[in-house]
Amino acid sequence: MSITANEVTKLYGHQRALxxxxxxxxxxxxxxxxxxxxxxxxxxMKIITCYIPPTSGSVSVCGFDVREQSIDARKCIGYLxxxxxxxxxxxxxxxxxxxxxxxxxxxxxxxxxxxxxxVGLGVExxxxxxxxxxxxxxxxxxxxxxxxxxxVLILDEPTSGLDPNQLAEIRDLIIRIGKEKxxxxxxxxMQEVEAxxxxxxxxxxxxxxxxxxxxxxxxxxxxxxxxxxVEFSDHINPATIQNLIGVSSIVATGxxxxxxxxxxxxxxxKDIADLATSQGLSILTLTKKEQKLEDIFKELTTxxxxxxxx
Ligand code: ADP
Ligand code: MG
Numbered sequence: 001m002s003i004t005a006n007e008v009t010k011l012y013g014h015q016r017a018l019x020x021x022x023x024x025x026x027x028x029x030x031x032x033x034x035x036x037x038x039x040x041x042x043x044x045m046k047i048i049t050c051y052i053p054p055t056s057g058s059v060s061v062c063g064f065d066v067r068e069q070s071i072d073a074r075k076c077i078g079y080l081x082x083x084x085x086x087x088x089x090x091x092x093x094x095x096x097x098x099x100x101x102x103x104x105x106x107x108x109x110x111x112x113x114x115x116x117x118x119v120g121l122g123v124e125x126x127x128x129x130x131x132x133x134x135x136x137x138x139x140x141x142x143x144x145x146x147x148x149x150x151x152v153l154i155l156d157e158p159t160s161g162l163d164p165n166q167l168a169e170i171r172d173l174i175i176r177i178g179k180e181k182x183x184x185x186x187x188x189x190m191q192e193v194e195a196x197x198x199x200x201x202x203x204x205x206x207x208x209x210x211x212x213x214x215x216x217x218x219x220x221x222x223x224x225x226x227x228x229x230v231e232f233s234d235h236i237n238p239a240t241i242q243n244l245i246g247v248s249s250i251v252a253t254g255x256x257x258x259x260x261x262x263x264x265x266x267x268x269x270k271d272i273a274d275l276a277t278s279q280g281l282s283i284l285t286l287t288k289k290e291q292k293l294e295d296i297f298k299e300l301t302t303x304x305x306x307x308x309x310x
Pocket of ligand 1: 015016017035036037038039040041042044
């Protein structure tokens with residue numbers, strides 16, 4: 001295992017930021033740590049990277065306990081903190097050389113050039129960090145985190161605050177890096193996880209509410225419920241729709257238009273068509289909206305988290 005967290009709890013004074021959080025991440029996985037602001041993502045990442053200790057529980061990285069063997073653990077970890085603190089009055093090369101020296105790397109100059117090349121900083125590398133766009137600053141941060149060739153990369157909100165082009169570039173860079181390394185990245189954006197990660201660990205209010213391969217996230221909700229929008233050619237008695245098996249709620253959304261929520265994964269469109277026929281109506285439009293990852297995220301981080309918290 002690259003990262004193992006075992007019942008990690010973190011209290012800040014009386015405030016509980018993490019509550020018995022457990023997960024493990026295998027070598028080579030790219031895992032999205034997904035949750036709304038304040039969920040506990042950065043706290044967990046600071047514990048993994050040996051910046052703060054857990055109140056209870058344990059974490060190991062590449063087999064090294066982050067408390068007992070923090071020097072060995074740190075060697076395995078590259079970390080891009082949230083807000084990417086950089087020495088902005090340093091030049092890119094100067095800064096990366098400075099970091100390389102902290103790690104006492106041999107061939108520091110060569111390694112700095114390799115990193116500049118790897119993260120695509122070439123044309124900007126002669127500049128002061130303060131002169132760089134946010135996207136290029138993130139590249140410096142990623143180069144900094146990888147300079148000692150760690151096995152595990154912890155990236156805290158690596159794409160926040162980037163414009164769409166920068167975002168796509170940084171995502172591509174992370175996808176490339178993910179082919180070689182174990183990566184855990186935090187984000188509050190669902191599409192990010194879909195675009196980059198093999199797996200999502202969803203956290204809300206300090207509790208893990210889901211841990212699943214990205215491809216299986218849509219199966220997570222208990223019912224697989226979905227939404228149908230239908231427009232009939234004429235008036236219909238709403239009770240006849242409500243009475244269909246699998247309908248949980250209906251809302252009028254326009255003239256002869258209804259939005260129907262189901263509590264089943266069974267496709268009820270045929271039932272709706274049969275109903276229309278039996279009433280002598282035609283169906284003008286009928287669309288089925290699958291539950292999106294966002295909806296699942298919302299559901300998992302509101303209902304389930306609040307029912308299990310406290
Ligand atoms: P996220 O990164 O998911 O937004 P954080 O881990 O930063 O969440 O924060 C989790 C909770 O812990 C939040 O409620 C936050 O206010 C609180 N918190 C974080 N750092 C501290 C701190 N140093 N002192 C007190 N409370 C903190
Ligand atoms: Mg954070």
